[in-house]
Amino acid sequence: MMTEIYLDGNATTAVLPAAAAAALHAMAQGFGNPSSTHATGLQAKAMLDGARARARRVVGAGDGRLMFNSGATEGIQTAVLSALCALRARRARGERTGSVLLYGATEHKAVPESLAHWNRLLGLDLELRALPVDGDGRHDLAALRAQVGEAALLCTMAANNETGVISDLDGIAAVLADSGSDAYWLVDCVQALGKLALNLGATRIDYAPFSGHKLYAPKGVGMLYVRAGAPFTPLIAGGGQESGQRSGTENMAGIAALGAVLAALEDGAVFRSHTQLEAMRERLVASLRRALPGVVFNMPMATSLPTTLNFSVPGLASKELLDLFDAARVRVSSGSACSSSKAAPSYVLEAMRLPHWRSGAAIRMSFGPHTDLAMIADACARIERCGEALRASCLVPSELAPSARDGVIQLGVDGACTWLLTDAASRSCVIIDPLAPLAGRLAAYVRCQDYRVAAILHTQAPPDGGAARQALLDELGGHGAAPAGDALGWPAHAAPLALGPQALVRVAAGAGRAYYLLGRAGAGGVAPQDVRFAFTGALAAAELDAARIELDTLLCPGHDEQNLLCSSLRAERGLVAAVDAGANLSAAGLEAFLLSHPNALLIDVREAYEHAAGGAAALGGRAALSVPLSRLGEHVGDWLRGERVPLVFFCRSGNRSGKAVACLHRLGYAAAWHVSGGMALGEAALAPLARAA
Known part of the structure; x- marks a missing residue:
């Protein structure tokens, strides 16, 4: 079976081996409570203090606060609560405050949702307003200049998670300074850590949240920087941990792991340089252009992170491309719904005013700074094989002439x-x-x-x-x-x-x-x-x-x-007897089901281009019948008219096979099941036929 190539680093990353070792050591040997005063607790506190000192150096915290927490969402909540509590206090004293909570139109949804939540709970009744971005995805500084006088809190990103577009933070700071604005400023730095130089203490930024799992630490640990003098209200009160800034016993295993990642950033030997990452991205770009005729990149290369690509292909839905890459065991992401249902276009790309077909059919390909050249080379080879699969299936322009069929x-x-x-x-x-x-x-x-x-x-x-x-x-x-x-x-x-x-x-x-x-x-x-x-x-x-x-x-x-x-x-007309809609089989139970139903047909509803990219599937030597979902109608009538043998459908994720079963049940064919989770959860059972990687 082909090895997995993971190109969805902006969603999450694998844990760095050194980070996993640090977490294991913290759980096995350094398990003390850092609030305890005995030797075991003091050893844990020393580890905690060392990780915090390292974090302060990496982000350039200066005199600001740096606290550990559960991740960026908690950090955003804490920052928003702190700013809004301060605004409420200023209003109560009769001081001037702005009336608008201004946030970038391409912000992660955690930001506007947090603003709306705390604005409502605190009864401030401030206006939430999206700051537009230009066609390159950068904040519209002219629009900011026109609105900054009304702003009580401004929320922007250092780099966008969907497109990798790097914000012009210096330009934003200049607008704030020129206008004399006293608005608080939150900058989401989740995608910046390890990819952009940071010196937060030298900036006007009041709050900057971080999330460890975006840079090779485990999920459930993060950091929040708060500028010296910026207002602060704890989100979690209790035992007074983190110097009273964030109560609750610290996640020592997570902090130890994050500390190991920060150490790797400091030593400069583990992660690739910006120039090396750009070279890797260029290799991926070249392969995508060879494989996918007409591919359009939805971000400017010059002002985007070198670890992120966002692209669309004319005539191909993002779900189809996602299925294609997944068949080749190349993991990428898509924000769109299945192409046969109402699509959910990317709000980020819509804010950039890109054509609907691009915002509704986009693919994000992202990798981290620990990626090596061998993985990129393998990814490029598989991308080009995906292109060959599309040409063989006549989904992109091709000189091939496969055998036609009814x-x-x-x-x-x-x-x-x-x-x-x-x-x-x-x-x-x-x-x-x-x-x-x-x-x-x-x-x-x-x-x-x-x-x-x-x-x-x-x-x-x-x-x-x-x-x-x-x-x-x-x-x-x-x-x-x-x-x-x-x-x-x-x-x-x-x-x-x-x-x-x-x-x-x-x-x-x-x-x-x-x-x-x-x-x-x-x-x-x-x-x-x-x-x-x-x-x-x-x-x-x-x-x-x-x-x-x-x-x-x-x-x-x-x-x-x-x-x-x-x-x-x-x-x-409702003339079909009701059929149990819960006809799901687990991947683990599939083999037993087929043994007890020897006349059952195993039906693969993936498309032909998926087979070409990653191989057909079989179970215990039993080959599956290929019936792509797009051609299901060709076979449904024959099944309805024939003997009602058990039909077991599967696909990549269980989504399409579930639709096939629902269709058959609705038409009165009760003897239909599907493999819940599909090949994603059942690769040990539904093993692709051997194919060279």
Whole structure:
């Protein structure tokens, strides 16, 4: 099995071996309570004091406070509470305070949520206002200059966690100084530690939280710097630990581990230099550009951390890229929901006013300063293999010509669906309800397979005025472009539209709408009993002509916000017996289940490009049937009409396989299960077939 390559360092990092050893020593030998006055406690206190002294040097604390806590969220809460308590006291004394809590529009959600929480609890009724950023993700200093007079508290980041964009802290400080503002200033320094030079005591910054697990320490330990003279109110009161600043017995194992990381920062031998990290990033950039045609980077390289890349690829959803990289055991992150449901675009990229397709389809690739060249080289090789997998699957432009196959393929963006119908023998295809974000992808598939586009159809007048259709025609560039048709794209000469041995029939639904039936061609069209699929667009089941559609014909919608995938009149009318929705199998119990159900089919709903990137999967020598979720509709009808053998679905995470099972249950196929957690939790059982790393 391929080794894992972890490129999600901005989310968390592995624990540095020296840090793990320090934590273990603290638990085994240095386990004393630093508040105790006997020798064991004094030894623990010496370790605590040594770690704090080291932390003060690393961040340049000067005369400021430096306390240990549970992490950045606690630090943010403490800082916000301290500032707002001071503002309340100033207001009570009749002193001037600003009226706005100003925070960067790209801040981590912990900041605005903390502001709203304490503003409400303390009854201050201050206005929360987002400070805009420019197209490069840096704070808009002109907007800050215009609003700083109203600010009571300003919250910004040193570097953004999604994009790695480095804030112009000197520029912000200059605006504060020039305006004479007395606003308190909180700077989230979570991503800065170990990546940017820090000298906090020489700045105007009042509060700076840190989190250990972002730089090779364990989770549950962090630090908060407070400038000398800045107001301070403890978030946790009690026994008076941390000089009364943060009560509760200290997390000595975590602090010892963080101290070991800080020691590594000081010695300069463990972590890579800025120049070395930039060189690593450039190698990743070059491989991404070779692997992913049209890749766009969502951050400026010159003003971003050298350990962070944020990118989008035209025509590919972030979920698809995440699945692809995960199949190759390259761990990256995505903020978007599944491409077949309503996407959740990155609020950071939206604040930068990037196009929706970029903010909704972004991937973050990040690594830490302990990364070595061998891992980057391996990552680059796998990235390029992922590109080969996409080309082999015709998802990006390719000169390859894989064997064509008949198919009904569902593609989705933001809950809307495009359907692609293909016929291998005639090399022809039909596209129903094209979506502009999928134009490049559809065109790449058509060109790669050398299809003739028999028609580009709509189920209703397109809301974009035909822009998506035109974008698709432009991408096709005359390659197999569909003939002109009526307002919905139906060819003027066609009654039924031939698609190999099948025929596509249009059914008018009134008000300029239609739906399409696909089935075995017969005299004069397609008989109701021969209809396999009905492409319904936005039509409700009640609007369909039941005389033309049997109860079990698959309904293929134009919108699928609920991830139903497909339906039937029987299901829509509630004629299907209820099925237990909890048909989950643990990875550990999968082998036993298959042994007790020897006729069960093991079904892999991952896409073909995932297999190409990381290998197909098997269990105990039993190969799985490949049924990509995008092609589930091709098989559902056969399963419903055939013997009800047990079907066991799996995928990378259990998400897609769960949707497949829910779909089958809704259609009345009770003998369907899925592997909860998928390959992510069951790699020992669902082992990918051997493939060289």
